[in-house]
Amino acid sequence: MSLLRVENLEVSFVTRNGTHQAVKQVNFAVEEKQITAIIGESGSGKSVSCYALLGLIPSPPGRIDGGAAHFGERDLLKLTEDELREIRGSEIAMIFQDPMTCLNPYLTIGEQLIEPLRIHKGMSRAEAKIRAVELLDEVGIRSPEQTFSSFPHEFSGGMRQRVMIAMALINEPRLLIADEPTTALDVTIQAQILRLIADLQKHRDIGVLFISHDLAVVADIADHIVVMEKGEVVEAGQPNIIFNNPQHPYTRKLLAAIPSGEREQQSAAREALIKVRDLRTWFYPVGQDAPVKAVDDVSFDIERGEVLGLVGESGSGKSTLGRSIMRLAPITGGSITFDGTDLSGLQGSNLKQFRRRMQMIFQDPFASLNPRMTVYDTLAEPLLLHGVCTRGNLDSHIARLMDDVGLARSFIRKYPHEFSGGQRQRIAIGRALATQPEFIVADEPVSALDVTIQAQILDLLLALGKEHQLTMLFVSHDMAVIRHIADRVLVMYQGKLVESGLVKQVFDAPEQPYTQSLLASIPGAALTL
């Protein structure tokens, strides 16, 4: 018998603009001691389906129109709010994407674990403390005794997620719902958390409902996969069947979108467009003696026409390096030579000349566009500023940019919020191309996007790079993306370059242990088998 069986679930959102059916006739089940994964892009209804079960969707506007969710003897959808709260606390536990917002920043980790133990289990303080330390140990936190009196901000994202999992386990739930628990984490940490969830599920015999947008992430751990699109379940089954013989076109699209393979590499020796020598970007935080060495004595060349990948985890300094080259972050030592000119000392109009020749594409397309400027204004700004065109032929230039990045010309008067993430990233790419640059820094340009959109944007970047003979520094934490797009790759760790070489060399025979661990963490090993 299934631990949780959802039948014909229907959820809709009633707004002034009409009723939107978010979940249509959805069926799935979580078996005892198994991991069921729900896969879908944002807006597919995967989170809504799970939140609706626990009465966690705001109502109004949310409304459950029908269906049943059998959990043991009970139908979750028929319970009162009080009964649901009882179940949420004890039999079903949840972990979320962003652990920071779920922890109280003013209480120590220990306090936050002891409190529920005392309330739910009636333990004394001393007993609760012992139990809390055991839990921390179980979720793989080293030296749990010390951790006990630390505050959440002293932890990394991965550690916080472990604490969240420990809290979820307090009442020994039978079902754990994990909503994108690794999306905000680095790839090596992600691999650890995934392993932890799989281990816990085995040792504790609990069922897990794992929500994710990333097929590769769940490939290794799921026993059963449910693919959702636009509120409907389009395919469900065993992972190996889904991966090897996908029936529904949407599933095939998801699979195809997982970046794989390498580009054809041009090996002809080329001249260096940018030479970075002993670059240092140190920050001096107020009240601390030791500087933060975000980028520490880094030297490398970027050859004209190549796509240079730069990988590392968050905090490795890879983004700062890109921003230093763009002169957005301070340069505290060393030099950056662009086509023979040292950029580090340039000011004013001298710098402006070079700004035209190098542009940046940012990670978050929702933050990198001015919300009060239409597409037209956004694209017109760089064109007019650098005199690429005159007011007279501005319209035709903008039209050409729109065509280049694959946006319909009729969108020209719209504001950024009217676009999807992928479309917004296209606008941002258009803005970067407007000055007709030779060099582009792309800082995690696809990390905020859904997988299928990711693939489209990567292809667009590659095509545009070829067409405009761009040189590109492509910063990413995602090894698979780098392999897909880059010619050469640099690996950064704690502000230093630890490895560099042609993509094929680095991926096939990584020399440094750090690179090896990065490669080992790429999710979806099951997919390539």
Add this chain to the structure above:
Amino acid sequence: MSSQVSTDSQGLLDEAEQGASLWQDAWIRLRRNRMAVAGGVTLLLFIILAILTPWIAPYNYEAQDLDLGASAPSAAHWLGTDVFGRDVLTQIMYGGRVSLAVGFIATAVALLIGVTWGAVAGYVGGRVDAVMMRMVDILYALPFMIFIVLLMVVFGRNVLLLFLAIGAVEWLTMARIMRSQVQSLRQQEFVEAAISLGLSPTAIIRKHVVPNALGPIIVYTTLTIPSVMLLEAFLSFLGLGIQPPQTSWGLLISYGAETMEEYPWLLIFPGLALTTTLFSLNFLGDGLRDALDVRGSKD
């Protein structure tokens, strides 16, 4: 080539949905908000009345009718008369000139100084920010009354100075609001994108930062105008602001309050004039904030 360009741009404009600038869009949205429109119309009416007062006031401002004394509203005196037999409607109309002028001019002064000061401090940051904001703190710490009294003593009492004095105090909060807005905005990637495009700091503040900080500023402005008008009433009451025979709504209300048990109309009508203005301002302010938010729904 040129024909190519013109067909291109022609196509672009044809296909584009009816284009409109931020301000045109805002205007269209504002017009759909009935309360805001009503507020705006009322305000406009008051302003026109205030401007035309010398020509259309029913009685001479200084004309007294001591025989009549305080009389309730009647056909001759629509809003009644005060203890000296002066027409209340006429007094309210003249008082409105002063109150509205103080409200708008002092707020404009506050807006100009506060927004500029806050935007520069927030955008430049570092030491400049520290110095600029400490100056704001020092001015904050000065007791407001002493500040005004000092100004009045040094420069003599006049209405223009009153505008300046009130404005000089009100801009402090404006500067703080603006600074915190700008500080969070300058971290945004679109500001970094503007830097890497090569825009000058002035252009970035003007095109990217200030428009995005407008929402709270507008709301605060519509709150400032009423508070300035009340401040003027308070100062006048203390004998530091407007002096009889000149008058303002605040002054009329304070006199009316003294005699409200015998002659309630002396309090009610100036009070109504003030509250109507304040309500109108609030509705208009809310409407403006929503209208300027491009993320607001278009339907």
